[in-house]
Amino acid sequence: xxxxxxxxxxxxxxxxxxxxxxxxxxxxxxxxxxxxxxxxxxxxxxxxxxxxxxxxxxxxxxxxxxxxxxxxxxxxxxxxxxxxxxxxxxxxxxxxxxxxxxxxxxxxxxxxxxxxxxxxxxxxxxxxxxxxxxxxxxxxxxxxxxxxxxxxxxxxxxxxxxxxxxxxxxxxxxxxxxxxxxxxxxxxxxxxxxxxxxxxxxxxxxxxxxxxxxxxxxxxxxxxxxxxxxxxxxxxxxxxxxxxxxxxxxxxxxxxxxxxxxxxxxxxxxxxxxxxxxxxxxxxxxxxxxxxxxxxxxxxxxxxxxxxxxxxxxxxxxxxxxx
Amino acid sequence: xxxxxxxxxxxxxxxxxxxxxxxxxxxxxxxxxxxxxxxxxxxxxxxxxxxxxxxxxxxxxxxxxxxxxxxxxxxxxxxxxxxxxxxxxxxxxxxxxxxxxxxxxxxxxxxxxxxxxxxxxxxxxxxxxxxxxxxxxxxxxxxxxxxxxxxxxxxxxxxxxxxxxxxxxxxxxxxxxxxxxxxxxxxxxxxxxxxxxxxxxxxxxxxxxxxxxxxxxxxxxxxxxxxxxxxxxxxxxxxxxxxxxxxxxxxxxxxxxxxxxxxxxxxxxxxxxxxxxxxxxxxxx
Numbered sequence: 001x002x003x004x005x006x007x008x009x010x011x012x013x014x015x016x017x018x019x020x021x022x023x024x025x026x027x028x029x030x031x032x033x034x035x036x037x038x039x040x041x042x043x044x045x046x047x048x049x050x051x052x053x054x055x056x057x058x059x060x061x062x063x064x065x066x067x068x069x070x071x072x073x074x075x076x077x078x079x080x081x082x083x084x085x086x087x088x089x090x091x092x093x094x095x096x097x098x099x100x101x102x103x104x105x106x107x108x109x110x111x112x113x114x115x116x117x118x119x120x121x122x123x124x125x126x127x128x129x130x131x132x133x134x135x136x137x138x139x140x141x142x143x144x145x146x147x148x149x150x151x152x153x154x155x156x157x158x159x160x161x162x163x164x165x166x167x168x169x170x171x172x173x174x175x176x177x178x179x180x181x182x183x184x185x186x187x188x189x190x191x192x193x194x195x196x197x198x199x200x201x202x203x204x205x206x207x208x209x210x211x212x213x214x215x216x217x218x219x220x221x222x223x224x225x226x227x228x229x230x231x232x233x234x235x236x237x238x239x240x241x242x243x244x245x246x247x248x249x250x251x252x253x254x255x256x257x258x259x260x261x262x263x264x265x266x267x268x269x270x271x272x273x274x275x276x277x278x279x280x281x282x283x284x285x286x287x288x289x290x291x292x293x294x295x296x297x298x299x300x301x302x303x304x305x306x307x308x309x310x311x312x313x314x315x316x317x318x319x320x321x322x323x
Numbered sequence: 324x325x326x327x328x329x330x331x332x333x334x335x336x337x338x339x340x341x342x343x344x345x346x347x348x349x350x351x352x353x354x355x356x357x358x359x360x361x362x363x364x365x366x367x368x369x370x371x372x373x374x375x376x377x378x379x380x381x382x383x384x385x386x387x388x389x390x391x392x393x394x395x396x397x398x399x400x401x402x403x404x405x406x407x408x409x410x411x412x413x414x415x416x417x418x419x420x421x422x423x424x425x426x427x428x429x430x431x432x433x434x435x436x437x438x439x440x441x442x443x444x445x446x447x448x449x450x451x452x453x454x455x456x457x458x459x460x461x462x463x464x465x466x467x468x469x470x471x472x473x474x475x476x477x478x479x480x481x482x483x484x485x486x487x488x489x490x491x492x493x494x495x496x497x498x499x500x501x502x503x504x505x506x507x508x509x510x511x512x513x514x515x516x517x518x519x520x521x522x523x524x525x526x527x528x529x530x531x532x533x534x535x536x537x538x539x540x541x542x543x544x545x546x547x548x549x550x551x552x553x554x555x556x557x558x559x560x561x562x563x564x565x566x567x568x569x570x571x572x573x574x575x576x577x578x579x580x581x582x583x584x585x586x587x588x589x590x591x592x593x594x595x596x597x598x599x600x601x602x603x604x605x606x607x608x
Contacts, residue, residue, distance in 0.1 A: 019443075019447050026459065030459030030460060141584045141587055142580050143538055145542050146558055146579070149565060153565045157565060259451055266542075281454050
């Protein structure tokens with residue numbers, strides 16, 4: 001077990017290194033220049049050259065690459081070209097907003113999705129099941145950014161009850177603590193609803209499928225034969241066993257805590273990592289893009305590993321997947 | 324096929340997708356004029372659905388801020404969105420089947436290398452990759468197709484790999500090998516045709532996914548560029564006028580949802596009709 005874990009971790013490290021290397025060279029060979037974005041179109045060729053020299057962008061690309069790697073592993077993630085602030089500060093400022101939004105939406109969408117899927121499996125084939133299936137497959141298909149716009153249209157423009165932009169009102173600094181909390185919750189309501197509704201579509205469909213697959217298993221028949229009520233069989237026996245793959249899914253959604261809400265953040269001007277990333281890519285802000293890519297890839301690898309470990313721990317028959 | 328059409332989900336999927344394809348193909352017949360045509364903007368802009376503009380022309384779905392007919396743009400946009408979705412999935416299926424087949428039936432270091440490549444590509448954060456690729460080169464329709472195709476083949480490769488491995492041990496394959504067929508022939512003529520069931524399901528789901536991703540990229544301005552209509556950039560253009568012309572963003576989004584639902588239901592129905600419990604449905608973020 002430990003050897004396999006180590007092998008997987010090593011392979012994961014290789015993957016992260018590969019992704020980062022690929023991104024580095026793709027960035028450098030692609031058209032676009034961060035210095036032109038920084039200085040604007042009025043800059044002379046000399047000014048551009050000087051600025052490039054200051055940023056070290058005039059050195060050979062392999063030299064830049066080794067320099068970046070050696071600084072990155074020592075924890076120096078560089079300074080954002082567009083913002084002039086350390087990359088770590090830029091990401092550290094944005095991360096909490098994304099974690100708050102995506103983490104809460106993951107929690108809600110799995111809790112509600114599990115409940116909906118279990119009700120569907122319990123009343124399989126009934127009208128309730130069909131109606132819920134129609135709803136979940138639609139939610140599953142809706143693009144987040146469009147659902148967000150529709151919610152803004154209804155709740156902000158027509159009903160005028162909820163704000164549509166940012167994480168806090170302009171007057172947030174002058175409010176009492178309680179007022180600030182309410183203000184924050186009101187700002188989070190629409191993006192959270194968007195992400196959660198879409199998430200429910202996926203998780204309910206998944207749980208319903210998993211529980212239907214289990215419903216013909218011997219242990220379910222045994223539970224019925226013991227004379228347990230159908231309700232008890234569904235909730236205590238089938239659902240519990242259907243939850244193992246959900247743990248895997250939760251592990252796989254670890255990276256979404258970092259970069260999982262790019263579009264929804266764009267719609268609601270939510271000050272999170274997604275927005276930082278889109279801005280950085282558009283401004284060719286190399287250090288920010290590189291750091292964000294490295295963190296994302298790292299989280300994907302850790303999430304996969306975590307999912308396997310948790311699944312093996314919950315169900316010893318599964319065992320660890322080979323590297 | 325008959326079993327598929329008896330399933331309500333399959334019937335819905337087939338009918339909706341067929342209708343969308345017919346409308347897209349026959350766009351000049353079911354609409355009036357050029358999707359990008361602008362006439363007297365002041366007289367024709369923001370006409371509400373089901374009403375006529377100042378010049379007496381009737382608009383089923385209204386007009387946008389340049390007085391362009393939303394229905395016309397929606398149908399021409401279907402050409403772009405469906406085309407992008409289908410072509411991107413074609414690329415990912417071709418790549419995925421090739422990689423999966425070689426990894427499942429190849430010899431020597433090839434399978435290991437291909438499986439490693441698949442795992443590697445799966446670990447690349449897709450959204451980040453899409454943003455990067457789409458933002459770094461000049462956005463265009465062809466680029467979107469290639470980017471979506473190149474980032475969507477891994478799950479197909481995994482599926483095909485598993486199927487091919489399982490089929491390779493079956494008696495009919497041993498029979499083909501024993502009768503002296505070359506390995507490539509065994510793979511292409513005997514194994515692959517039997518391994519394609521999950522690929523059909525993955526393709527149906529993949530088209531829906533690709534259409535959504537195209538819309539997402541176009542919404543961010545990194546995909547299909549205006550004035551060429553695509554459902555994504557139509558939604559983006561309706562974003563600023565949500566208050567006074569909500570139909571501009573609503574119509575293409577609703578069309579997109581209906582088509583993606585049709586793809587998903589068709590995929591579900593095909594899976595149930597051909598082989599139960601082959602593909603698990605993973606949530607798409």
